Amino acid sequence: MRSAPPIVLTEQDRTRLEALAAAADAPARVAQRARIILLAAAGVQNQAIAPRLGIGRAQVARWRERYVQAGLAGILNDLPRGAPPVKVDVARMAVLTGTDGNGQPRAWGVQSLATELGVSPASVSRHRRAAGLVSGNMRRTGYLPPAPFTGGMAEIVALYVSAPEHALVLAFDGGEDQDSNAGALPRMCPAPAQQRSLTASLLTASLLTALRVLDGELAQAPSGSGRHRQWLAFLQEVDAATVPGRSLWVFADNHACHQHAEVQQWLERHPRITVQLAPSAASWLRTVQGFLRESRAGQAACRTRFPSGIPEALAAIEAARRSRGAVPYRWIRERAAARVTDARTPSGARRPVLPVVGTKVLPPHGTGQLMPREALMARLMQSRRHRCVVIQGQAGSGKTSVLVAWRKAMISFGYDVCWLSLSVEDNDPARFLDYLFASIAESAPTVAGKVQEVGAGHDGETLELRIIALVQELSRRTRDLVLMIDDLHHVSDSRILRALQLLLDYAPPQLHVAVASRTALELSMERLRLQNLLAEFDMRDLRFSPEESARFLLDRLGSITPADAAAMHELTDGWVAGLQLLAIGLRK
Template sequence: MEVLRGWAAGSGPLATRARVVLLAAEGVRDAEISRRLGVSRQTAGTWRHRWQSAGLAGLEQRPRTGRPPTVDEAEVVARALLAPGGSGASRAIARELGLSHATVAAVRRRWGLTADAAAVPRVPTRPPLPGAEVWVMGLYADASRAVLLAGTGPAGPPPPAVATVIGADVLGALTQALTALRPAVPRTRPADQPGDPGTAELAAFLAEAAARHPDVALHAITLWDTAQPPAQPPAAGATYHLPPAHATPLGLFRALIALDSTSHPESSRRVHLDLTAALERGGTPVRWLRENVAGHLRAPREPAGPPAPPPAPASSGVNQIDLGSFNECVVIEAVRLAGTITRGEIAHRTGLTQQSVSRIARSLLDRGILVEDAQRRATSGKPRTPVRLCGSAAHAVGLHIDPELLTAVVIDLDGAIVCTCTRPVSPDTDPADFVAQAVALGREAMEKARGSVPEDGFLGIGVAVPGPVDIASGTVLGPPLLKAWHDLPLLYLLKDHFPCPVIIEKDSLAAAAGERWIGRDRRARDFAYLYLGTGVGSGLYLNGDLYRGVSANAGEFGQLCAIALGRTGPDGRPEMVPECNPPASVPEFAARRGVAGGATGTGSTAAYRAVGRAAAGGDPGAAAAVREVAGAIGRGALGLVDLLDIDLIVLGGPFFTEDVAGFYLDEITRVVNEFPTARRLRRVAVEPSVLSAEAAAVGAASTIFHATFTPRLRGRERP
């Protein structure tokens, strides 16, 4: 208020605005302010609202009619793309930037951001980018210049509405990092230096980009070039463009990032965080290229070779099971947990009225999701007819991709396995061959299930993969045991072969989803699932839902285990402890103890199973090796128990076999009950999974059911 009083003591427009605000703060109405100051009521109301919304800055900015001398069109576009939608968006942007509504509307029309515009936005660089989808593909920056690499694909249907996936924090960090790279003054080329060495490096960068992204047209947009004289534009690999006449370089950079982020779900925060990290590392030149986006393009591509036969059963059934309300999911969940249950019991458990339950049950019976069981005799009144889920009403395929074994299953709504197919693989297999084998195995399972799955009840394919994974784009980001899988766009590679809903889930989280779905009432509480595969992961089921975390990568158990064991590298990073890879560590530990079969076998899986048989047969060295690994895993589980305050740990996975199950259960039970801080308040149960050795594959299929049928107040995820 002191600043306002100082302004009010002066003269001019700013003094009038300050007096309006001071009088309004005293409770004076607009009509009285207008009379006292000799201004219109509209003027009084305008400055009062601007003070409330923008403070002192709002009073300093005066809206101007007509086009201002300079308008950063790209910044207008960035604000329009990232601001909440609605009819008032243009007016809000105009108020924020001190522009007229007409100016903002004209900019949006020029960039194709209106509802009646063409299929895709237009970027009016010089020359303009073609009217097609725009992706941010790369960035090059050296001591003289910065070049943003945009990619355009063939024009397709209008993109679906996408929620903004880049936050203000990431966009701000990008802007700050790029600003820090810009030279303060032009760089004068020495007389004895006939050419700019950066030109050759830029040409090499563009050639590398063209080789990595052959499916998109590349456009090099020069953000700035401070060399004197400017470098000649490179001709190879990309077309050359300058920023729009009425856009600043940083504004254009922000606009293209916003356009990419809001147009493509695949352009997740990870892509922009990668770019931020490349800029913040500094040094020159900065060379950043994103992964190939060929699989994300919506335009159809010509198939290579003869077309593949359509998978069976058909995916048209996804529309047959279309749940109309949250309450329907609540009823299905109650039936699923109970097995068989009467309508009256459903009403009692869910809190729904008898009339609502009867109406919903009748609808689900008509659609074949529920079936009626034999009538129960009642003590009074008419007999009651219980209902249960119809297992054959829906089926899903689960595909588990493991470094050593591919597994595909088809399960029904009750979790019964219709068929199973497996295929051994090597982690050194080329990613393209690996994916081709996974596709072939998925088709084999679907073909085997053809006679058991009705065509109108197939929901889709769930895929379980080792983490970390970018769920937004379906990209596997280089799992520790699959070094060749670097930023592999697995979801889109699979969608090319399976014309049906496909979802990807981290393997340990998929196993937890399957445990919850198939475990019914036995798993109707919070629990942590420890998945013993080629690596140990954890899946968390908390507060009635699968807990995925911010990036859908919750459950990285290896680092937690390393910290619990005090294993860190020279750089302070938690190590990859061998105990978190049972098929490798158990045989090694057994060999140290002189177990003959510990170091033999055709592979780590065979050696692990040999040691397991020896431990079950009474070999003390083999048993000690298994207990050593189980004890280390138990230390990690202890961290979960203390952190989450849970009382159930579930063990499962392909290496939780019958031979060694007792060792793991006993040792982990001992650790999580002897050492927790709150051990006097709870007893932690450690139980074997209800799933088979195909836990991740069954769980992957269950994620389809989980996404379709599980009630969620915050919105159900649909496959």
């Protein structure tokens, strides 16, 4: 008789499953799957789980096996239904139906093309209609490989989404006078190859994910005869915003709009623009992915530079998602220098930076001799590679003392560590950023200095620009930097939270952020959890164990019986402040 696979949950997985099962806003099917796994982990058999949840035994077994195979991701995603779709190699079909060496379209019948691709004629016809692959429509663009941006710097300058149409625009040239400060990475190879590769991989993954999410969340654009005019207006704006002498390469998939006579006539008059058409939206995304992959490979060999402008594009996409922007969605990158001018006062001088109180950027001195907590410190050291570490607990639970002890350990491991203590008065964007950059300047003065040059406005756009500049400067570091923020619960301004969200979403591998708060953070952490880049500690971790409580009381009182120490631990449930109050009362 086949037995169900056993399920053993870590404390972190159990907490997440319990949250999914109890969340009111979670999809019902996901909450049900979480309850299946929790019951299975408690030792309940499938035949007992099924009637308890009102579902079939086969369904219980299926999700149980999915969790064993793929973990939490296995129950968050739905299983595919129905027969698998017929797969047509649309990229190869595009090549076959492209132009020959004389610029003339190749003649392929539906039947011969179906035979060549190994699919039915109906599948070929369906995909050709969807992609707009009709005879004679390949006159100008063809299906070319991504341009070899060797010797110059490519940058992402525009994005167009009007489902089912998409376009990504790059500007490039072969010169050496471009401003590398706007890039996501340095011009040549000053940083280690592994560091450059990790940063480029993270930026690539973030951009592709953001494009998929944006495409799914924007409303479908209305069909009509005016869509080619919207596309032409976008190309004209991009052309006007790009400095003379630079070439533009457009990755697009809008065959019908692009092949309109007005668009083609305008492109003939603007030869610096080259359009590379993909057969479908999926193929367009693969084309973008392929270009970024080739750019990473060229950068690793120091032949080319990874395209700049990705952080700005990510910030713009996130802003569009939050505001549910208009369709079609258009973003055209502005030059950073122009933004710096706008962020300054009319005289050109930057806003004076607020004087920084020294206690803000240094850990508190009143922690005294810290009691060793080997188990908790071992877990924190295991989390030192995570992008974010969150310590949440009530007042008096020892959050600050834990951060101070971890800071000492991280410094001994060779990390640069900067500290920022917050209070109620710091819930102001300008004040918060001044203190944030002052804290970073304690360990990385060059980084903070360059970011301060961007400007000092605290409107949404300038805040995003300053965080993007910070991410770019930190990506150039060779040493890891840990930013510790204590008492983050004092911050509630939406602009500050937005800045912190951007910093966490696009932080380079060299940056690690540790925060302590009394309340749950008003930040989106789900993506970091799924990517295993987040470590979370709460009251269950901060409470003293019986042995730690006994050591703490012995240190405070000089002598105490094991029975009294156990009773006081039971009374306070290991709460540090409660133990301290009891010790003070007994000393009196």
